[in-house]
Amino acid sequence: MINQSVPPSLNAMFRLQWEQAQDCYVLLFPEGMVKLNGSAGEIMQLVDGQNKIADIINILNKKFPDAGDLTDDVHEFLIAAYDKKWLYYE
Amino acid sequence: MIKNGFIMNNETQIKVGPPLWLLAELTYDCPLHCPYCSNPTELGDTKDELNTEQWLDVFTQARAMGAVQLGFSGGEPLLRKDLEEMVKHSRELGFYTNLITSGIGLTEKRIAKLKVAGLDHIQISFQGADPEMNDIIAGRGNAFEQKFKMAQSVKAQGYPMVLNFVISKQNISQVEDIMRLSCQLNADYVELATAQYYGWAYDNRDHLLPSQQQLIDAEKIVNEFRDKQQGKGPQFIFVTPDYFEVRPKACMNGWGSTFLTIAPDGSALPCHSAKMLPLKFPNVKDKSISDIWQQDFSFNRFRGDSWMPQPCQSCDEKEKDFGGCRCQAFMMTGDMDKTDPVCSKSPDHHLIQEAIERAKNPKNPLLERVNKRSIKDADIVQIKL
Ligand code: SF4
Ligand code: SF4
Numbered sequence: 001m002i003n004q005s006v007p008p009s010l011n012a013m014f015r016l017q018w019e020q021a022q023d024c025y026v027l028l029f030p031e032g033m034v035k036l037n038g039s040a041g042e043i044m045q046l047v048d049g050q051n052k053i054a055d056i057i058n059i060l061n062k063k064f065p066d067a068g069d070l071t072d073d074v075h076e077f078l079i080a081a082y083d084k085k086w087l088y089y090e
Numbered sequence: 091m092i093k094n095g096f097i098m099n100n101e102t103q104i105k106v107g108p109p110l111w112l113l114a115e116l117t118y119d120c121p122l123h124c125p126y127c128s129n130p131t132e133l134g135d136t137k138d139e140l141n142t143e144q145w146l147d148v149f150t151q152a153r154a155m156g157a158v159q160l161g162f163s164g165g166e167p168l169l170r171k172d173l174e175e176m177v178k179h180s181r182e183l184g185f186y187t188n189l190i191t192s193g194i195g196l197t198e199k200r201i202a203k204l205k206v207a208g209l210d211h212i213q214i215s216f217q218g219a220d221p222e223m224n225d226i227i228a229g230r231g232n233a234f235e236q237k238f239k240m241a242q243s244v245k246a247q248g249y250p251m252v253l254n255f256v257i258s259k260q261n262i263s264q265v266e267d268i269m270r271l272s273c274q275l276n277a278d279y280v281e282l283a284t285a286q287y288y289g290w291a292y293d294n295r296d297h298l299l300p301s302q303q304q305l306i307d308a309e310k311i312v313n314e315f316r317d318k319q320q321g322k323g324p325q326f327i328f329v330t331p332d333y334f335e336v337r338p339k340a341c342m343n344g345w346g347s348t349f350l351t352i353a354p355d356g357s358a359l360p361c362h363s364a365k366m367l368p369l370k371f372p373n374v375k376d377k378s379i380s381d382i383w384q385q386d387f388s389f390n391r392f393r394g395d396s397w398m399p400q401p402c403q404s405c406d407e408k409e410k411d412f413g414g415c416r417c418q419a420f421m422m423t424g425d426m427d428k429t430d431p432v433c434s435k436s437p438d439h440h441l442i443q444e445a446i447e448r449a450k451n452p453k454n455p456l457l458e459r460v461n462k463r464s465i466k467d468a469d470i471v472q473i474k475l
Contacts, residue, residue: 015210019156020156021108021156021158028210029211029250030188030210030213030252031161031211031213031252033110033186
């Protein structure tokens with residue numbers, strides 16, 4: 001699922017953090033850890049209950065001007081992240 | 091031989107990653123007496139326990155190496171009055187902090203204090219779905235009521251909560267009630283885990299190990315229940331005993347690959363039951379965590395595959411299960427270098443079959459875990475279940 005009008009928030013079950021030893025962002029949860037790849041980490045950082053999806057896309061398009069339009073990538077990732085219950089819309 | 095964090099075996103080179111998972115067994119002391127306890131049957135002396143400062147230093151060192159998950163366990167970790175201080179320190183270091191507790195000794199106030207200190211998650215163990223079953227297994231009255239109340243409070247105070255039910259012959263028929271209870275308590279994850287047969291549980295195995303039919307029935311109930319959930323409510327994880335498998339579990343994700351346990355007295359172990367093995371394990375009082383992890387003989391002993399016997403050595407599945415559990419091989423065959431007898435290719439596989447047979451008619455008395463240095467005859471309590 002994806003919701004354009006409500007900003008996505010990180011599920012309280014997870015903690016997002018930069019892990020030096022892994023050289024990537026990770027999601028931590030009870031007794032577990034998911035390593036995020038570069039783009040997933042960039043997107044999850046912006047999932048803060050404030051930014052709507054359009055804002056996230058804008059910020060990333062500005063930050064990575066050479067990457068082309070990131071709309072589809074962001075949508076695809078957010079759908080997957082919702083299915084994994086990493087985030088919710090409320 | 092070790093060079094720059096690489097272990098050089100004759101034919102293989104294995105990079106040692108960080109001990110991602112640190113289990114801090116703060117004390118073996120515990121108010122409960124579960125016969126399935128996997129703590130060693132020789133519980134040691136509480137005055138040898140690491141002090142606050144030593145623990146804080148362990149956390150600092152392990153974090154610097156890249157450890158990220160930290161479990162406070164025991165025994166009952168709540169018996170340590172400095173728990174809040176340890177949580178605070180390790181949370182500030184960036185650990186994800188897990189409290190693994192029986193729930194005895196928790197209060198609403200302490201749950202709140204731990205939250206302020208930065209605790210991320212609380213796991214509470216239950217012994218059954220109702221007071222009658224729970225308290226007889228736990229060997230303590232009113233344990234269920236206490237756990238139930240504390241589980242409610244843990245959720246009310248906004249923690250992620252895991253419930254852990256140790257499943258045995260005694261309570262396996264309650265599995266559906268257990269699942270309902272977990273929904274009622276609003277748990278996030280629920281482990282329905284058949285006892286692992288180490289420590290006390292190994293001595294009591296005949297009394298604990300469910301039959302294959304009981305497991306099949308339980309698994310069916312779990313699956314039906316899950317189907318009805320439609321993605322809502324707790325996530326249930328059903329762990330069957332490996333005795334009924336034909337391949338062993340990948341022990342600790344590979345010996346010395348991910349897990350580091352520090353026992354109450356500071357012994358460093360590749361897993362919480364490894365102390366039973368005829369190996370000399372290092373102590374954090376004498377050596378740095380990095381030395382222990384990267385260089386100690388005991389940690390290198392079963393890394394890679396050059397130590398492996400046949401049939402593992404020439405088996406194409408050795409990357410998958412690493413030859414199975416060293417403790418299980420040792421307990422059952424007396425030789426820690428052997429293939430885990432759970433594997434159907436193991437020449438000792440018949441020992442597992444025999445254990446399953448024996449569990450149908452237990453002969454020895456059931457031992458309750460006691461918190462003494464060793465069990466004397468007078469401490470052996472037979473409980474009827
Ligand atoms: S023979 Fe050894 S490596 Fe092969 S499956 Fe059995 S335990 Fe695993
Ligand atoms: S050998 Fe492995 S799984 Fe087995 S009890 Fe020890 S570390 Fe654990």
